[in-house]
Amino acid sequence: MSLSEPAPELAVGGPRGEIDIPRQKRVFVNRSLRMADVQTIGFDMDYTLAIYHQAELEQLSIKLTLEKLVQRGYPAEVRDLDYRPEWAIRGLVVDRPNGNILKMDRYGHVGRVFHGRRSLTREERTELYRKERIRLRAPRFEWIDTLFALPEAVMYLRLVDHFDAVGERRDYSVLWQDVRDSIDEAHRDDSLKSIIRADLGRFIVVDPDLPAALHRLRSAGRRLFLLTNSLWDYTDAVMRFMLDGKLPAYTSWRSYFDIIIVGGQKPGFFTEGSPFVELDEETGNPISARPTGLHRGHIYAGGNITELERMAGVGGDRVLYIGDHIYGDILRAKKSSVWRTCMVIQELEQELALSERFADRIRQQDELDRKRRNLEAEIDYQQLVLKTLQKNGENGPVDRAKRQAKRILDELRATLREVNATADRLDAEVDSAYNAWWGPLFKEGNENSRFGEQVEDYACLYTSRVSNFLHYSPLRYFRSPRAKMPHEL
Secondary structure (H helix, E strand, O other): OOOOOOOOOOOOOOOOOHHHOOHHHOOEEOOOEEHHHOOEEEEOOEOOOEOEOHHHHHHHHHHHHHHHHHHOOOOHHHHHOOOOHHHOOOOEEEEOOOOEEEEEEOOOOEEEEEEOOEEOOHHHHHHHHOOOOOOOOOOOEEEEOOHHHHHHHHHHHHHHHHHHHOOOOOOHHHHHHHHHHHHHHHHHOOHHHHHHHHOHHHHEOOOOOHHHHHHHHHHOOOEEEEEOOOOHHHHHHHHHHHHOOOOOOOOOHHHHOOEEEEOOOOOHHHHOOOOEEEEOOOOOOEEEOOOOOOOOOOEEEEOOHHHHHHHHOOOHHHEEEEEOOHHHHHHHHHHHOOOEEEEEOOOHHHHHHHHHHOHHHHHHHHHHHHHHHHHHHHHHHHHHHHHHHHOOOOOHHHHHHHHHHHHHHHHHHHHHHHHHHHHHHHHHHHHHHHOOOOOOOOEEOOEEEHHHHHHHHHOOEEEOOHHHHHHOOOOOEEOOOOOOOHHHO
16 A cells, blocks of 8 residues: 655755754754655654744643632632743653752752752752652652643742742642643643634744645655644644645645544553544544554544554654654654654754854863863872872971972862862853753753753754754755764763
């Protein structure tokens, strides 16, 4: 069975070097991928094909969640508290029983912790998080890994702060669960998505390059499929808004895709065996509980990766799946199959812009780190010299040598204190430019953040939006940079 229909031809154009593409439009490579070998490309919808105006969506999510909380018996005053988007970024961890939100590096080291809006001291962090290994699978912890989840963290942080301030002791675990359940309810009863559907232009970023990017991939012979957790009515409304009428060669948004799967229930799609159900496109009601194939122009719900590969005749490392959810899209696809993966990270555009703006300061940070290492090594050496001299008793030449070694050691230590103070000021300045509370998305201190490490481990490619593929040939060989260990640097 052939799922593809020939797409209108599109000139591929001449080769472009990486230097010709602005950094904010680039596709970055963790694991080399030859696009010429990819036969099928799948896409998530929310935050992948559909990029949201994050500030508008967060404001709406917070408003609806607070209404649900008040209905659950929370005081009406919680509606009037300030909830600032910068209080949360992806990759944070909620410590439910302690009412804390923390950020970890790649090794599980906790670098920053806030209880409400109060930053925990080094001693408090040590007592809570450095005496035993943190296991994020434990019920105690919640991982904030999607943009949809940021309002939950913002509200939790602010409500912990509020109830502590007014002296109303709350069970922090129950508070988190109430926030979580309230926002889930806003999704389940359609109150959130019905408002978005009624004013799509307010919530969804119109990417003028998206239709051409999908067209170019189809023109190069790729089969495209949509796999989203959103249900049919919402998916149809959003996709119509983004793609209908954009290119004359496509009669509707559905013409871009060979297979359309809604209600995919990821990550369960990759780990469970739910059957496909064919839907009536007008009503969204099931018309076939067990379709025998997946046909172009039809709408399917549910399903699983095994049946998709069998019925569509796709599979292996010739499939590239593009999504935004590090767990539900990227990690589970990677662990459950040999599909190649690309992660869309909307925040990457701002992170890259800031990296370019602070390039001189970031280079200065590297220089200070090298200077600090050299000073520490020299101090260690001079301490050894002094200890050796002190074992040689007391006489004129030895005493002079000891005085000289002490003077050198004092000077080195004073210089190191100056370097450390300068480095600390510079680190704080650069960190606050990204986020005054949490610093850069991909870093924690000198290490990758836990979020950055997962992107590196599970995403073959990553980029800020799907349309960035328009800047590359569909035959592009994405080569990863040569990896180096510390002894090779």
